[in-house]
Amino acid sequence: MPWVMHKHHTSDGRFVITKEKVKHHEYFQAFRSNGRIVLNIVLLNEGEDEEEGDSMEEINGHDDENGGGMDSSGLEP
Numbered sequence: 105m106p107w108v109m110h111k112h113h114t115s116d117g118r119f120v121i122t123k124e125k126v127k128h129h130e131y132f133q134a135f136r137s138n139g140r141i142v143l144n145i146v147l148l149n150e151g152e153d154e155e156e157g158d159s160m161e162e163i164n165g166h167d168d169e170n171g172g173g174m175d176s177s178g179l180e181p
Contacts, residue, residue, distance in 0.1 A: 106125070106126055107123045107124065107125060107126065108123065108124055108126045109121060109122070109123055110122050110123070110124060131145065131146055132144065132145060132146060133146050
C-alpha cells in the first residue's frame with residue numbers, strides 16, 4: 105500500500121511531518137491526444153469502490169477527443 109507525506113505546523117510553531125497509508129494512489133489519469141499527454145484529475149469518492157473518478161467528458165459535458173473545445177492547457181487546439 106502506498107504512503108503519503110503530510111506536512112503541517114502546530115500552534116506553537118513546530119513543523120510536523122507524518123506519513124500515512126493511502127487507499128488510492130492514482131490521482132491522475134494520463135492519455136495521449138493530438139500528440140500531447142493529457143492528465144485528468146481522478147475524483148476519489150471515499151467509501152465507494154465502484155468507480156474511482158469521472159472522465160473529462162462527464163465533467164465538461166463534451167468529448168475532448170472529438171474536437172470538443174479547449175485542451176487541458178486552456179488553449180484552443
